Amino acid sequence: DTEVTQTPKHLVMGMTNKKSLKCEQHMGHRAMYWYKQKAKKPPELMFVYSYEKLSINESVPSRFSPECPNSSLLNLHLHALQPEDSALYLCASQGRTVHTEAFFGQGTRLTVV
Amino acid sequence: AQSVSQHNHHVILSEAASLELGCNYSYGGTVNLFWYVQYPGQHLQLLLKYFSGDPLVKGIKGFEAEFIKSKFSFNLRKPSVQWSDTAEYFCAVSYSSASKIIFGSGTRLSIRP
Numbered sequence: 001d002t003e004v005t006q007t008p009k010h011l012v013m014g015m016t017n018k019k020s021l022k023c024e025q026h027m028g029h030r031a032m033y034w035y036k037q038k039a040k041k042p043p044e045l046m047f048v049y050s051y052e053k054l055s056i057n058e059s060v061p062s063r064f065s066p067e068c069p070n071s072s073l074l075n076l077h078l079h080a081l082q083p084e085d086s087a088l089y090l091c092a093s094q095g096r097t098v099h100t101e102a103f104f105g106q107g108t109r110l111t112v113v
Numbered sequence: 114a115q116s117v118s119q120h121n122h123h124v125i126l127s128e129a130a131s132l133e134l135g136c137n138y139s140y141g142g143t144v145n146l147f148w149y150v151q152y153p154g155q156h157l158q159l160l161l162k163y164f165s166g167d168p169l170v171k172g173i174k175g176f177e178a179e180f181i182k183s184k185f186s187f188n189l190r191k192p193s194v195q196w197s198d199t200a201e202y203f204c205a206v207s208y209s210s211a212s213k214i215i216f217g218s219g220t221r222l223s224i225r226p
Contacts, residue, residue, distance in 0.1 A: 040219075042203055099165070
């Protein structure tokens with residue numbers, strides 16, 4: 001199983017809402033990532049978790065709050081977002097050895113209204 | 114700072130033409146190099162990867178790439194493109210597992226049938 005599963009696939013939320021994005025993998029990967037991708041742009045790194053600990057935060061606003069409850073799950077909690085936060089949010093996971101690629105989920109298409 | 118440059122923003126080819134997409138990365142020691150493809154409406158998929166060894170790597174769907182260390186380049190090639198190759202192509206680099214995977218700006222490939 002080389003799948004990274006993200007839910008929901010689409011999400012529309014108001015600026016005062018609280019919602020969460022979920023990501024799951026069962027490949028035993030210990031590194032998990034959140035990326036943000038705007039239309040016609042490359043993915044931009046937001047957070048990296050290594051062995052369930054946050055290792056990289058790319059100066060992401062606090063209205064985005066990541067959580068890694070266990071080695072298979074990664075959440076992104078959203079609160080008080082702005083319309084410019086509308087984007088495709090991608091989750092990825094990577095194996096523990098140096099020489100391994102990242103596997104990406106299909107993403108959650110987020111629209112903030 | 115670590116960075117990846119893709120100089121071709123949009124490439125338009127006819128079917129059966131040969132393809133070469135450029136990718137250059139900034140020096141940072143030992144690198145892992147990747148080409149990902151994103152078909153319209155789909156998630157990122159790995160085309161090929163280079164970690165070490167033979168600098169000419171072969172990937173899926175007839176793609177190959179050559180790592181030239183002296184030029185900090187990892188160009189993607191395909192001898193004969195098909196209409197189904199229409200997609201966005203991203204070059205990416207990482208320096209270890211659970212570190213940043215940095216993407217280039219992407220090259221949009223359009224194939225005329």
